[in-house]
Amino acid sequence: MNALAIKELLYKIADDQLIIGHRNSEWTGFGPLLEEDIAFSSMAQDKVGQSQALYTILHSMGEQDPDTIAFTRNAAQFHNCIFVELPNGEYDFSLIRHFLYDTAVAFRFEMLSASSFQPLAELSNKIRGELKYHTLHANTWVKQLGSATEESIARLQQSLVYAMPYALGMFEPSAFEQELIADGVFEGEAALREQWIKRIEAIIAQTSLRLPDLRTITAIQGGRVGKHSEHLQPLLDEMSEVFRIDPTAEW
Amino acid sequence: MTALSSSMIYHWLEDVKDPEIPVLSLVDLGVITEVNVEGSDVKIVMTPTFVGCPALDLMKSGITEVLKSKGVEKVDIEVSYRKPWHSDLISDKGRQALKQFGLAPPPSGELFTDLDVLEHVPCPRCNGTDTELKNAFGPTLCRSIHYCNTCHEAFEQFKPL
CATH class of the missing domain: 3.30.300.130 (Fe-S cluster assembly (FSCA))
Known part of the structure; x- marks a missing residue:
């Protein structure tokens, strides 16, 4: 198996989880209602913890330790998609992103639980069970607010249209796509994208929302190769602020 | 020794x-x-x-x-x-301990084929099933929040996984 290809795959999944986890944590204390505050904070804890477990696999393959990986790289060294680094905005955007992202990531870990790379298969099998709660949460609220009032429908629709080019950027192919598929490590971004579209179509069909025509949308890519928006570096500065004060501190 | x-x-x-x-x-x-x-x-x-x-x-x-x-x-x-x-690994003794602590034990994996089972979790106080899921997320990663319509009180469940 190609170790470089596997590392690149691990970095992008782990970085996605860390950065969306950090964004989720920004809802702590600001949720539109207490229950949502708890839900986003809890999902943040899950996602950051899952990224740590993925970084631990990378560490066992000779990369730095998880804290060093998470807190000392700059934006150009991160492999997350641009979608997850966008600011939370209003709750409607956060909810739509949560729905589009978690549907994809739940399928990703489901596919990876059959990976020929054993450590990743074992961890993915575990994570996919936990993510059921995340997709349940997203689906429940999209279905409710996507069919509730004129305002809730209009807000979600606007966010859906805005989010879609970024969401498609989640499936930016890796330079190692063919090796990963041939080695049975991962079925690939195209296969994932196909499953994702079917699923989001099925949920959106149960609401008053309309899915934009995906054929007319150009995906906003670049994140997988370190080309990020202006939003990532400030996020990293804030996330690593305490770590940088004393990197050797024991917690 | x-x-x-x-x-x-x-x-x-x-x-x-x-x-x-x-x-x-x-x-x-x-x-x-x-x-x-x-x-x-x-x-x-x-x-x-x-x-x-x-x-x-x-x-x-x-x-x-x-x-x-x-x-x-x-x-x-x-x-x-x-x-x-997974939650079936909690022993019978463990499930009893959870209940006495006021936490509803998770349903067995066989029942947990759908997240709908979270909707009517038996209340750890009165055992009644006239309960509602309030939040699939709770104060710790492994707990969800429910409300018992009989006791008129909230309770938590150890989440099935």
Whole structure:
């Protein structure tokens, strides 16, 4: 198996989880209602913890330790998609992103639980069970607010249209796509994208929302190769602020 | 000191409790997946309930502390997902302890084919099922929040996984 290809795959999944986890944590204390505050904070804890477990696999393959990986790289060294680094905005955007992202990531870990790379298969099998709660949460609220009032429908629709080019950027192919598929490590971004579209179509069909025509949308890519928006570096500065004060501190 | 055996180790580990649910031992929680004894050395394989569980380090130091106090010289703990945790690994004794603590035990995996089972979780106080799911997320990663229409009180459940 190609170790470089596997590392690149691990970095992008782990970085996605860390950065969306950090964004989720920004809802702590600001949720539109207490229950949502708890839900986003809890999902943040899950996602950051899952990224740590993925970084631990990378560490066992000779990369730095998880804290060093998470807190000392700059934006150009991160492999997350641009979608997850966008600011939370209003709750409607956060909810739509949560729905589009978690549907994809739940399928990703489901596919990876059959990976020929054993450590990743074992961890993915575990994570996919936990993510059921995340997709349940997203689906429940999209279905409710996507069919509730004129305002809730209009807000979600606007966010859906805005989010879609970024969401498609989640499936930016890796330079190692063919090796990963041939080695049975991962079925690939195209296969994932196909499953994702079917699923989001099925949920959106149960609401008053309309899915934009995906054929007319150009995906906003670049994140997988370190080309990020202006939003990532400030996020990293804030996330690593305490770590940088004393990197050797024991917690 | 008599020779160590794995059943002895399991017995001692009954003293190490889940830091977030102090009535539940790690053995009854089902997170200890393997115990290997070699002479005076002990190797423990454990797995977290949820990947992001922040109590894992405390659990590990609890294990080391208890085993050292019993005279074990070397304790090696490996965290592994080879045998992943799921809620059916909680023992019957553990489920009783959860209920007495006021936490509804998770339904068995056979029932948990759909998240709908969260909608009418039996209340740990009155056992009634006229209850509602308030939030699939709670104060810790492994708990959800419910409301009992009979007791008119909120309660928490240890989430099925």
